[in-house]
Every structure is written in structure tokens, then in C-alpha cells.
Amino acid sequence: MKFCSSCGAELIVAIPEGDQRERHVCQSCGDIHYQNPKIVVGCVTHWQNQVLLCRRAIEPRLGFWTMPAGFMENGETLKAGAERETFEECMARVSALELISVISIADINQVHCIFNAPMVNGEFSETSESSEVKLFHEQDIPWHDLAFRTVEVTLKHFFEQRRQGTQNPLIIDLGPR
Amino acid sequence: MKFCSSCGAELIVAIPEGDQRERHVCQSCGDIHYQNPKIVVGCVTHWQNQVLLCRRAIEPRLGFWTMPAGFMENGETLKAGAERETFEECMARVSALELISVISIADINQVHCIFNAPMVNGEFSETSESSEVKLFHEQDIPWHDLAFRTVEVTLKHFFEQRRQGTQNPLIIDLGPR
Numbered sequence: 001m002k003f004c005s006s007c008g009a010e011l012i013v014a015i016p017e018g019d020q021r022e023r024h025v026c027q028s029c030g031d032i033h034y035q036n037p038k039i040v041v042g043c044v045t046h047w048q049n050q051v052l053l054c055r056r057a058i059e060p061r062l063g064f065w066t067m068p069a070g071f072m073e074n075g076e077t078l079k080a081g082a083e084r085e086t087f088e089e090c091m092a093r094v095s096a097l098e099l100i101s102v103i104s105i106a107d108i109n110q111v112h113c114i115f116n117a118p119m120v121n122g123e124f125s126e127t128s129e130s131s132e133v134k135l136f137h138e139q140d141i142p143w144h145d146l147a148f149r150t151v152e153v154t155l156k157h158f159f160e161q162r163r164q165g166t167q168n169p170l171i172i173d174l175g176p177r
Numbered sequence: 178m179k180f181c182s183s184c185g186a187e188l189i190v191a192i193p194e195g196d197q198r199e200r201h202v203c204q205s206c207g208d209i210h211y212q213n214p215k216i217v218v219g220c221v222t223h224w225q226n227q228v229l230l231c232r233r234a235i236e237p238r239l240g241f242w243t244m245p246a247g248f249m250e251n252g253e254t255l256k257a258g259a260e261r262e263t264f265e266e267c268m269a270r271v272s273a274l275e276l277i278s279v280i281s282i283a284d285i286n287q288v289h290c291i292f293n294a295p296m297v298n299g300e301f302s303e304t305s306e307s308s309e310v311k312l313f314h315e316q317d318i319p320w321h322d323l324a325f326r327t328v329e330v331t332l333k334h335f336f337e338q339r340r341q342g343t344q345n346p347l348i349i350d351l352g353p354r
Contacts, residue, residue: 001182001183002182002183002184002185003180003181003182003183003184003185004180004182005178005179005180005181005182005188005201005210006178006179006180007179007180008179008180008185008187010185011182018305020265021250024182033182034248035251036215036216036248036249036250036251037216037249037250037251037253038213039213039214039216039288071211071213072213072214072288073198073213073214074212074213074214074286075283075284075286076214076281076283077281077283077350078279078281078288078348078350079281079350080283088197098348099279099346099348102255102276102279102290104253104254104255104256106252106253106254106257107252109251109252111216111249111255111290113279113288128195167345168344168345169276169346171255171275171276173254173255173256
């Protein structure tokens, strides 16, 4: 971040009055440009006792498996974002979303909010973002070919909840690898 | 957002290739400037069966009561942010945070994540952000002078959880007033 998005002047890095952190500040128009964590939303969606996973067709982690998830957009709720991402990545419609995991990843400035959501029907397909989309029984999950640690811990919590008949979401922090 | 923060050129609004939404795009350097929802973190903190509330010394809602909360910063986890905001707003130290509410407010592009957190000791004080800080028994909560609806629904859920001995977080969306 080098230039002010409001007036185009060069930015400096300084601690604004009443603040305790360095920010990008415009000395021309006075605007302070804050940078904050982003939210990733997605779904562990399932049909007839199987979980739907997508093989990533794009970087990062091209070729590895993930649940459908992506950045939450302005103007939507967590659940609306999770439904949208699920449709965009594998053309599956979901309903009755229940929060399953909330994962803070401080070193990449992200919080992941993943929902447990049954598919509305058994329909899904590959997309430009997913080269392969497939339903997996628990024993067939490709644990060694998952794209991200958030996918692994969320899927494990999903199966654990199912075994125990509980609904408590997993609230954890993941540090750097 | 008018100018590119990377190169200073004027931005246009356009739908990038492979995207479905209008973004601020730089025709000079090609950067796409995404805007995403922000996370607010805070605590319902308590001591000897009373809840700690702060009377706001700043706008918006100056003079009204809130639990300590504010914008999550880059480089921190949800819990670290909630602990920091609680100390900044009322000088209270908290521990053993448990998620109590996750509230999407789509029309202002925010998600609020509030924790139930006992105070470590009974110490607190007013700050530049809080003109008065006070412990309240449930029957004395100033329900008609609360700053935000997120405060009201979270406090109600807190007391309901306490009556029922449950720990399930409240996951809701709040629409425009």
C-alpha cells in the first residue's frame, strides 16, 4: 500500500493520534487506511452419509482436495457466503447450515467459518474452480491429499460430532506450520 | 476508492475476468482492490455474578452502554482481539474465552464474534473510550440504553445460557433496522 485510494497522494506509515498501531496514513487528505483480517466461508456438505469434496483447479494447492470455501463478500451474511461459495465451486445447493468450525489463522490474517450443511439434492458438478467433485465415505477421505489444515481439522470435527451426536462448533487457532 | 493504492493511477469499476462482481480495478498496473467484511471482537466479561459494561465516550452511540468490543486487527486471533479490546476499553483482564455469539450484519459489512470471559480479578477502570465502566446484575442491565442490537441479543443469550446451563453459541443475522 503506497498511495491514498481517496486522493492518490503518497502514504506514510505512522501511529495516528489515539491509536497504538502503525497505519498507512495520507498526509494530504488525512485518510487512515486500515487493514483487517478477511473471513473465509464454506460448507462441509453431505448426501446419503457421504461428504462432498472438490479437487482444486486453481492455485494455491492445485490438485488437492478441499471443502467448498472462499472469501466472504461485502453485503452478505456468513451463511449466504457459505451457500454461494458452495454453489460456485461445485454447483451444490445446501440448506439448514449449522456452524461447525471457527478457525483463526493469525499469520495470514484470516478467520475461517465453516458450516455443516446437507445438500438439498444429490446434484453437483465440476466447475472452473474444481477439476473433480466427488462424494466420499469417511473411510475414503483423501486425508493425505487435503489442500489446507482447516479442511483436515474441520472434517475430523464433523465426523467426531456425528459419532457423538453433538453440535458444539470447533473454535481453534492455527499457528504457522 | 478512487485511486490505486499500489501505483496511484485512477481506478475503474469493472467485473474482472472469471469474477461475477464489480471490483475496483487499476487499468495501469492491473491490481484488483477487493473490499470485504470486517470482524468485530469483544467480551461479555463478568465478576461475582455481574456483567461489566462500558458507557461509550466516543461516537457512534456516545453515552450508551456496550460490552467492550472493536475491530479485529491483522496478526491476531479472534480471542486475542477480544482480550485486547476488553483491556483497551475498560482495563479488565479476562481468561478462558468461550464463543457466545456470531452475528452477521450484512448491510454494514460486519461480523461480530463475542466471547463469554470471566474477569481474572475484579479490576477495571474508565478509559478514553469509556466514560463510565460498571458491573451490573442481570436485573439492573440498562436494556433501554444499550448502544447496539448486537449488545442486546448477546447479553440476552448470555443470561439464557446461564439459566439453562448450556454453551451453544448464538449464530444469527441482523437485518437493517
